[in-house]
Amino acid sequence: MKHKLSCLLIDDDRDDQEIFKLALQDVNEEVYCLTADDGIKGLQMLQTEENFVPSFIFLDLNMPRMTGKDCLTAIKSNPMLASIPVVIYSTSSDPKDIQDTKELGATDYVVKQYSIASLKEILKRYFN
Incomplete structure (x- = not known):
């Protein structure tokens, strides 16, 4: 089954992964979401899963x-991946992190929410 919208969440916190996936299901149950526990695993998935090109990458x-x-x-340095929008998804609200990641090519920056309702509102921007 081919999904129109998909995402890859790269985050080492399993609780954050679960909360993200639950919120995403409520926003749009048709979105296919994979998770990776760290950047190395995330890159491996992006380079080896030939049929998986996510609509968005959310990156801790x-x-x-x-x-x-x-x-x-x-x-962003891999021509096969560079066009995929990357949204930073972090607990950090440090302006330097926001500026640095924008300069590195991040599409957006989202500070992790403590409320699932707030997270749903944010995810609606991407998956509604």
């Missing part, structure tokens, strides 16, 4: 093995 900044900024740099 603070992760083990590879930071979100390093992962973003790798995505």
Whole structure:
């Protein structure tokens, strides 16, 4: 079954992954969402899953093995992946992180929400 909208969430926090997927299901149950626990796994998925080209990549900044900024740099430097919009999804609201990631090619920057209702409102911008 081919999905029109899809996303890849790269985030090392399993609870955040679950909350994101639950909110996304409520916003649009037809969105196909895969998760990766860190940037290295996320890049491997993007490079090996031939039939999976996500509509959006949501990327955490603070992760083990590879930071979100390093992962973003790798995505944007790969011609096969560079056109995929990357939304930074982080607990950091530091203006420097926001500026740095925009300069590295991030499409948008979303600060993680503590309310699932707030997260749903944000996800509607991308998947409604």
